[in-house]
Amino acid sequence: MLTGKRILLVIGGGIAAYKVLELIRRLRDRGAAVTPVLTRAGAEFVTPLSVAALAGEKVHDQLFDLTTEAEMGHIQLSRSADLIVVAPATADLMAKAAQGRAEDLASTLLLATDTPVMMVPAMNVRMWQHPATQRNLAVLRGDEVRLVGPDDGAMACGEFGPGRMAEPAAILAAIEAAFTAGPLAGRHVLVTSGPTHEPIDPVRYIANRSSGAQGTALAAALRDLGAKVTFVTGPASVPPPAGVDVVRVETARDMLAAVQAALPADAAVFAAAVADWRVANAAGQKMKKDGSGRAPALEFAENPDILATVSRMGAGRPGLVVGFAAETETVVAHATAKRARKGCDWIVANDVSPETGIMGGAENAVVLISDQGAETWPRLAKDEVARRLAARIAAALGTA
Ligand code: CTP
Numbered sequence: 001m002l003t004g005k006r007i008l009l010v011i012g013g014g015i016a017a018y019k020v021l022e023l024i025r026r027l028r029d030r031g032a033a034v035t036p037v038l039t040r041a042g043a044e045f046v047t048p049l050s051v052a053a054l055a056g057e058k059v060h061d062q063l064f065d066l067t068t069e070a071e072m073g074h075i076q077l078s079r080s081a082d083l084i085v086v087a088p089a090t091a092d093l094m095a096k097a098a099q100g101r102a103e104d105l106a107s108t109l110l111l112a113t114d115t116p117v118m119m120v121p122a123m124n125v126r127m128w129q130h131p132a133t134q135r136n137l138a139v140l141r142g143d144e145v146r147l148v149g150p151d152d153g154a155m156a157c158g159e160f161g162p163g164r165m166a167e168p169a170a171i172l173a174a175i176e177a178a179f180t181a182g183p184l185a186g187r188h189v190l191v192t193s194g195p196t197h198e199p200i201d202p203v204r205y206i207a208n209r210s211s212g213a214q215g216t217a218l219a220a221a222l223r224d225l226g227a228k229v230t231f232v233t234g235p236a237s238v239p240p241p242a243g244v245d246v247v248r249v250e251t252a253r254d255m256l257a258a259v260q261a262a263l264p265a266d267a268a269v270f271a272a273a274v275a276d277w278r279v280a281n282a283a284g285q286k287m288k289k290d291g292s293g294r295a296p297a298l299e300f301a302e303n304p305d306i307l308a309t310v311s312r313m314g315a316g317r318p319g320l321v322v323g324f325a326a327e328t329e330t331v332v333a334h335a336t337a338k339r340a341r342k343g344c345d346w347i348v349a350n351d352v353s354p355e356t357g358i359m360g361g362a363e364n365a366v367v368l369i370s371d372q373g374a375e376t377w378p379r380l381a382k383d384e385v386a387r388r389l390a391a392r393i394a395a396a397l398g399t400a
Contacts, residue, residue, distance in 0.1 A: 013041020
């Protein structure tokens with residue numbers, strides 16, 4: 001049920017707008033209040049009268065409407081809802097939102113809001129597939145806009161393919177899911193991610209090829225299940241997810257300090273590719289060639305093992321400690337030994353040999369090692385590995 005929830009529904013200009021009338025009816029049947037916003041193009045497809053009659057509320061359609069501004073300004077309108085749903089989200093509305101334009105009521109609301117936004121795209125298949133729309137889509141995803149559809153199928157314009165608006169039942173299910181408290185609600189999960197940089201001198205450092213993609217996807221998946229996530233990240237090449245507490249660090253020692261400061265946690269997942277060694281004789285000034293042709297001799301010191309430190313901390317240890325194992329050969333044997341050596345509960349092992357394309361790539365093939373043995377997962381997108389792992393963490397904490 002959606003009792004007590006207020007949905008700000010932005011109706012864009014597309015033939016699919018007629019399906020939104022049905023959506024309004026279903027939302028109200030489920031107990032939601034619907035505040036409708038009709039764009040000028042939307043009003044070419046559905047009338048303000050039918051929208052207002054179904055919503056049981058005034059239709060907002062003007063940015064500069066003196067009566068409305070006096071009663072409830074557009075800024076307040078954008079924030080008074082629990083969720084903003086844009087349906088149909090036309091290519092134009094998506095472009096405006098991706099660019100942060102504020103040139104009519106709908107785009108201004110989307111820019112001014114601090115409320116979660118859900119978009120339900122609907123457009124001609126060529127418009128959907130156009131690189132410009134796909135670029136905008138990527139931007140919107142990065143801005144944490146939730147997307148529903150589009151579906152594949154026959155379109156009103158006679159073409160066939162992706163671009164059809166999702167059906168009202170699917171939109172309703174997505175809206176209900178957005179309000180469902182996840183299984184990790186009230187839980188704190190710590191995630192480390194990315195590489196570390198270990199300085200050689202003020203301008204040079206030792207690093208590794210980790211992009212931070214797997215840790216980032218995992219933090220997002222845990223957040224989506226309702227966890228409060230502290231995300232301790234080294235200098236990664238992918239941006240951290242929204243909606244998590246980000247702590248940026250550089251070196252392994254900084255990462256350990258940040259992890260210790262973030263505890264206690266119900267679970268901790270160590271996805272970072274931490275440098276095993278740091279340069280013990282790092283120079284305070286830029287190292288210069290001295291003309292002798294001799295290369296500088298770097299001395300190394302072992303970095304603290306963050307995973308092992310937390311796994312063995314006794315009092316205050318998170319209930320579930322998960323490590324990753326990057327291996328290039330005999331993955332299961334090495335990872336099983338690593339689990340015992342580090343004292344963690346689970347190890348997520350992967351083969352990072354260059355030919356797998358896993359390190360820095362979009363996919364991962366993992367083996368989950370626990371006290372139950374080794375479980376081989378199929379090769380999956382890193383996002384999917386993250387979702388499955390987050391679900392397993394939720395299940396483990398649920399029974400803890
Ligand atoms: N890890 C850590 N601190 C370190 C090194 C590693 O927390 N100083 C964590 C990683 O985040 C990962 C796990 O330990 O979860 C295993 O990392 P990996 O690099 O595979 O293992 P190593 O400790 O480097 O072991 P080996 O040298 O035997 O591969």
